[in-house]
Amino acid sequence: MKLYKALAITAAGSLFIGVAQAETYKIGITQNNVGVDSYQTTYEQAFIEAAEANPDVEVVVMDAGGDVARQIQQMEDLIQQNVDAIIIWPTNGQAVIPAVRKAAQEDIPVIVTNSNIAEEGFDFVASFSGPDNITQGRRSAEIMCEKFTEMGIEDEAQIVQITGQPGYTTAIERAQGFEERLPEVCPEVTLMETQPGDWNREKSQTVMEAFLVKYDDIDGVYAGDDNMGVGALNAARAAGRDGIIFVGATNFAVGYEAMERGEYWGSIYQSPVDDAEAALQTAIDVLNGEDVPFLNYFDTPKITQDNMDEFSKPVF
Amino acid sequence: MADTATNPVSLKRAGNFLARQGILVAFVIFMVGFALANDRFLDMDNVLGVIRSSTILGVMALGVTFVVISGNLDLSVGSMMSFATIVVLDLHDKIGPELAIPLMFVMTMSLGALIGFLVGYLKLNSLIVTLGMLSAIHGLTLTYSGGKNIDIADKEGTWFSILGQGSALGIPIPILIFLGLAALLSILLTKMPFGRKVYAVGGNGTAATFSGIRRARTVFCCYLISSFCVATAGLIQASRSMGSQNTVGQGMELEVLAAIILGGASLMGGSGTVFKTVIGVLILGFIQNGLLLIGLEFYVQYIVTWIIIILAVWLDIAAKRGRLWSPIA
Numbered sequence: 104m105k106l107y108k109a110l111a112i113t114a115a116g117s118l119f120i121g122v123a124q125a126e127t128y129k130i131g132i133t134q135n136n137v138g139v140d141s142y143q144t145t146y147e148q149a150f151i152e153a154a155e156a157n158p159d160v161e162v163v164v165m166d167a168g169g170d171v172a173r174q175i176q177q178m179e180d181l182i183q184q185n186v187d188a189i190i191i192w193p194t195n196g197q198a199v200i201p202a203v204r205k206a207a208q209e210d211i212p213v214i215v216t217n218s219n220i221a222e223e224g225f226d227f228v229a230s231f232s233g234p235d236n237i238t239q240g241r242r243s244a245e246i247m248c249e250k251f252t253e254m255g256i257e258d259e260a261q262i263v264q265i266t267g268q269p270g271y272t273t274a275i276e277r278a279q280g281f282e283e284r285l286p287e288v289c290p291e292v293t294l295m296e297t298q299p300g301d302w303n304r305e306k307s308q309t310v311m312e313a314f315l316v317k318y319d320d321i322d323g324v325y326a327g328d329d330n331m332g333v334g335a336l337n338a339a340r341a342a343g344r345d346g347i348i349f350v351g352a353t354n355f356a357v358g359y360e361a362m363e364r365g366e367y368w369g370s371i372y373q374s375p376v377d378d379a380e381a382a383l384q385t386a387i388d389v390l391n392g393e394d395v396p397f398l399n400y401f402d403t404p405k406i407t408q409d410n411m412d413e414f415s416k417p418v419f
Numbered sequence: 420m421a422d423t424a425t426n427p428v429s430l431k432r433a434g435n436f437l438a439r440q441g442i443l444v445a446f447v448i449f450m451v452g453f454a455l456a457n458d459r460f461l462d463m464d465n466v467l468g469v470i471r472s473s474t475i476l477g478v479m480a481l482g483v484t485f486v487v488i489s490g491n492l493d494l495s496v497g498s499m500m501s502f503a504t505i506v507v508l509d510l511h512d513k514i515g516p517e518l519a520i521p522l523m524f525v526m527t528m529s530l531g532a533l534i535g536f537l538v539g540y541l542k543l544n545s546l547i548v549t550l551g552m553l554s555a556i557h558g559l560t561l562t563y564s565g566g567k568n569i570d571i572a573d574k575e576g577t578w579f580s581i582l583g584q585g586s587a588l589g590i591p592i593p594i595l596i597f598l599g600l601a602a603l604l605s606i607l608l609t610k611m612p613f614g615r616k617v618y619a620v621g622g623n624g625t626a627a628t629f630s631g632i633r634r635a636r637t638v639f640c641c642y643l644i645s646s647f648c649v650a651t652a653g654l655i656q657a658s659r660s661m662g663s664q665n666t667v668g669q670g671m672e673l674e675v676l677a678a679i680i681l682g683g684a685s686l687m688g689g690s691g692t693v694f695k696t697v698i699g700v701l702i703l704g705f706i707q708n709g710l711l712l713i714g715l716e717f718y719v720q721y722i723v724t725w726i727i728i729i730l731a732v733w734l735d736i737a738a739k740r741g742r743l744w745s746p747i748a
Contacts, residue, residue, distance in 0.1 A: 304663070308659075309707070309708075334660070342464075355568070419568060
């Protein structure tokens with residue numbers, strides 16, 4: 104623990120960026136768990152690059168390593184350093200609220216990035232910058248329905264859903280958006296069963312194997328992200344079940360490649376670079392006293408085999 | 420006349436068998452239960468599918484069984500498996516599978532050797548050492564990969580996928596690797612002097628030392644076997660998905676221990692067999708699959724899984740003492 108703290112402090116110290124100038128904003132960020140996946144790694148790089156490109160900001164970059172206690176400590180460190188604004192990528196939507204409240208009481212605006220904190224904490228947050236997961240789920244439902252209509256099976260198609268880790272807001276919201284929108288656009292399509300794949304490709308593959316045994320006729324699979332979508336695709340390929348329409352979210356490089364091969368139909372394009380830049384911009388806008396919406400979403404468009412050449416391959 | 424004479428004997432034999440193999444009885448009961456609940460549960464495809472997806476956990480559990488019998492723990496196997504998977508995938512594209520596989524084994528087994536040295540020769544507490552290694556190796560993996568997912572670029576043009584996805588004689592290769600390794604390690608544990616030393620060291624370390632067994636070396640070898648199995652599991656994992664997150668093995672150390680304890684090995688050391696571990700692994704795999712096929716709400720699955728594990732352990736103990744309940748342990 105001591106070692107971690109020492110590391111965090113050294114890391115923070117070495118990451119002071121920008122020139123000391125009267126007009127610069129000093130913005131601190133405490134991230135969830137950099138390095139645990141490519142999205143978060145790319146996010147951090149993009150955030151630092153965006154900050155370097157902007158002469159008016161100086162950033163203090165910290166990472167909680169997935170540990171709530173460490174994140175709360177980092178929030179307190181940032182308050183001590185008297186930064187102008189704090190960006191937080193919550194390790195836990197509930198547990199960080201007291202720390203967020205403390206910052207708000209010190210008149211330091213807090214911007215939540217990527218995944219929102221629980222509703223009780225909204226009073227202490229200046230703005231949330233991130234993807235709109237409910238809209239993402241709704242768009243995935245539309246992608247799937249449009250494809251079924253094109254194939255002429257919108258009256259009979261049967262699908263299964265593989266969600267992210269139970270209890271995670273992102274997982275819950277995507278499933279909610281999908282389940283709400285699907286009956287609106289394709290009322291005849293049946294969602295036969297939903298099981299969690301825990302954001303894990305191997306777990307998702309195992310779940311899909313059981314679905315394939317259980318159901319003789321599966322026309323579509325909606326997965327909470329591409330990692331799980333590709334796991335499900337692998338299971339279908341191994342079982343020799345062709346013609347299943349796979350739709351995911353958070354387009355990963357593996358999903359993009361599977362789309363290139365024509366095996367995976369579509370996903371939602373969510374760029375960690377956009378995510379990081381939006382967070383920094385939201386913080387600057389708040390500090391400039393601009394009118395920022397409380398839920399400041401950045402756009403996450405639909406990507407399918409038809410329009411994928413408009414998008415570059417994700418780096419993660 | 421002959422009947423009355425042989426019956427008690429064969430009954431007693433059956434009783435003895437049950438007492439020794441209580442966990443096997445529990446396994447059969449669950450299988451029948453799930454088969455009644457879903458008519459596809461016993462389909463050959465499903466059974467092979469479950470065994471195949473249990474092999475990664477299974478191969479790891481084989482190695483850890485040695486460590487547990489020798490009276491130690493290994494909590495590092497989950498993150499070590501992530502390490503092996505990431506390394507072999509990364510090296511595959513850099514130096515080709517022929518070199519990547521042996522190099523990955525060397526790297527993974529050096530970690531095992533390090534743990535074996537610390538626990539065996541320096542006599543450090545295995546819980547502390549391997550718990551520390553759990554996060555240290557995770558850090559090592561992340562440093563190696565820079566946190567990125569590693570994917571094999573050309574997934575179609577390599578024979579590497581055979582190990583995880585191919586099959587021979589209608590049986591998936593991972594199952595063949597798992598069973599082959601289980602047979603080999605079972606012989607090592609029961610028929611070779613080394614195996615007796617492992618039991619002796621775990622049963623009573625001091626007595627083993629006075630009997631002239633080199634305790635440190637035995638413990639060291641157990642960790643080496645464990646890391647060899649972990650490397651094999653990582654290889655199957657990598658070949659199965661041809662790409663991986665850095666956290667692929669996260670949390671598996673506890674599932675591995677659950678399977679081994681379910682099999683009836685004692686965490687105090689000195690008891691356990693490879694065969695029972697295999698049964699423990701299969702029980703966990705079939706519970707997960709059976710609950711999925713029944714289509715139980717997934718939040719409930721966590722609870723039901725726990726209940727089934729407790730039932731299995733209870734049946735095992737009850738069979739050993741010959742009654743379902745006993746006032747004196």
